[in-house]
Every structure is written in structure tokens, then in C-alpha cells.
Amino acid sequence: MESDVSPDKYLPHIDRRRCTLCGRCLEACPTQALEETAEAVVLARPESCTLCTICELSCPHNAISLPFMVVFAPSQRTPHLQAPRRHPKTLSSKGGSQ
Ligand code: SF4
């Protein structure tokens, strides 16, 4: 079964108005997916893009961004920070005689 979510929607987006052609993303991209034009950097080889986000991190003008956020699942080894709740009756003194 084919996915109905296009992988293109996750590719880097370049805001041409912000791009100053400084070239940092071009140097940083490990797969040479980006290319410089007369006006701005463009994603010339989208098939080479690995969605690594390095270009986004390297841009000093926030001109290039990837439209997703990486979220790490909580580690299985993370200790529970919240103490288990107890029923109020289990906390009260039983009193009485034995
Ligand atoms: S996300 Fe990574 S591979 Fe894709 S264009 Fe940016 S730096 Fe290159």
C-alpha cells in the first residue's frame, strides 16, 4: 500500500527574501543537495536530501528550514520523578488497640 503523505513536504524550505547567499548551508550540506543561484540558494537535488537539518542549523538568517520537529521518545531508563499516589486512608494512622 502506498503512503498518501508526500515526502516532499518534509524537504527544506528556503526563504529567498532572507537568503544573503553567504554560502554556509552549501558548505555544510553533506550530500550537496543545495545549489546557489543568482537570487538565492535552492534545493537543486531533493533526491539527495537526507533531512539531516544541518543546513537549517548553519543558516545565520533563518532562511532555510525544515517543516518538522524531531521529538525524542522518553527513555526507558528515565527514572520516575513522581512518587506513586497513595489513597489517603493508607497514609492515616490506623489507631485502635491490638
Ligand atoms: S537537510 Fe541535510 S541533506 Fe538536506 S539540504 Fe539540508 S543539509 Fe543537505
Ligand code: SF4
Ligand atoms: S546559509 Fe542561509 S543565508 Fe546563507 S546561503 Fe544558505 S540559506 Fe542563504
